[in-house]
Amino acid sequence: MFIRIVKMSFNENAIDKFLKNFNANKHKIRTFKGCQFLELYRDKSDTNVFFTYSYWSSENDLEAYRQSDLFKTVWSKTKPLFNAKPEAWSVDKVASLE
Numbered sequence: 001m002f003i004r005i006v007k008m009s010f011n012e013n014a015i016d017k018f019l020k021n022f023n024a025n026k027h028k029i030r031t032f033k034g035c036q037f038l039e040l041y042r043d044k045s046d047t048n049v050f051f052t053y054s055y056w057s058s059e060n061d062l063e064a065y066r067q068s069d070l071f072k073t074v075w076s077k078t079k080p081l082f083n084a085k086p087e088a089w090s091v092d093k094v095a096s097l098e
Contacts (some may be wrong), residue, residue, distance in 0.1 A: 001038065006052045007082060015079055019078045029054075034061020045077040049081065059090070086093065089091035 021088050022040060030038040037055035056062040065071050 001057055001093070002059065002062075003054055003091050003093060004052070004054045004056060005089045005091065007049065008051070008078070008082060009046075009049045009084040009086075010081050012048055018050070018078060018081050021074060024079075025070070025074050027073070028078070029065070032065050032070065034058060034062075035065065062090070070083045 008018075021081060026040070029035060034035040035054060036057060037053075039053045041051040041053060043049035043051075056065075
């Protein structure tokens with residue numbers, strides 16, 4: 001399992017469009033083969049910035065999602081809304097404390 005973090009910055013007038021698209025597709029993304037967990041975060045000080053945080057069973061599962069019609073549909077509606085280039089990290093969990 002590994003974690004994928006994606007940082008996205010939007011034009012202020014595009015945030016509602018982004019949230020509508022995310023909310024319409026979040027359950028499809030979460031139930032995509034290999035996706036074990038999905039959350040969306042919003043930066044407290046720069047409210048135009050959002051982060052997705054997801055757990056994937058394998059890098060192959062994430063890549064299959066990235067090649068899927070679902071991703072292409074979601075991304076085609078998301079990409080034009082950015083005001084900066086998105087950033088993404090694939091990370092391994094080292095420790096977790098509850």
